Amino acid sequence: MSNLLLLSGPAVEPLTLDEVKLHLRVDGCEEDGLLSACITAARRSAEAYLRRALIAQRWQYYLDDWPGVVLRIPCPPLRTVDMIRIYDGDGAVLTMDPDRYEVDCRSEPGRIAARGGIWPAPGRRMGGIEITFEAGYGTSWNAVPQDIRAGLLMAVAAMYEQRGATDGGLPPSIAALWSPYRMLSF
Incomplete structure (x- = not known):
């Protein structure tokens, strides 16, 4: 039997708040808390799906x-x-x-x-x-492969725009970007 315990999570997220706001065309800082939460949720979702760590x-x-x-x-x-x-x-x-x-x-x-x-x-x-x-790929957001980051932007956009009204499945467009990086077994 094996067990895995996270000691310290990533110091940064694989997407910056500024690039997410630019992607979503959001101005101002009223939505910063929500967007930051969406970034973290998207990373965690990606790590679970991919079975890999994105940031150190x-x-x-x-x-x-x-x-x-x-x-x-x-x-x-x-x-x-x-x-x-x-x-x-x-x-x-x-x-x-x-x-x-x-x-x-x-x-x-x-x-x-x-x-x-x-x-x-x-x-x-x-x-x-x-x-x-x-x-993890590195200590900075720019160490993460671009395809994974593109899928993360799409995931954050879906979370932000739909505000929880999803079926919980991974959209095919994101799966297509992430599939080459997915670990199916250890």
Whole structure:
């Protein structure tokens, strides 16, 4: 079993308020709160649909046991693996030396592999492995692929214009833009 916990969300959104207002032709600041909420909701919706992080964010990934020599990390794209901790049966923690594992940030999803092919066995039966990592395209909105950002603009526009009167499905035009980036499995 595995469990994923968000430690810190993105510092910025993948769309700026100014570009959304320009796209929607909204003047003034009366709607800024609503538009900001729509931007955040659109990002969260995109991340859930795509099964990936858009802007840099820190996560903890808990595992009961190693699935094999190579472990695929959820929420691509993987930027860094900050720490791997192994808990023994008494709750004592071993922080693994980064020289004992390799990190592949180029693959999607990112991967880590034990050097020598052997991971230390956790002593705790549940959540005995804790991996802290950073995922996302970058720390700025302009690191996010343009197709994803275009779909986000469309999603924000739909939320703003329809004010909740939707069927909840992803419009085909947005799905077409996002499909190449969607992770179907880990």
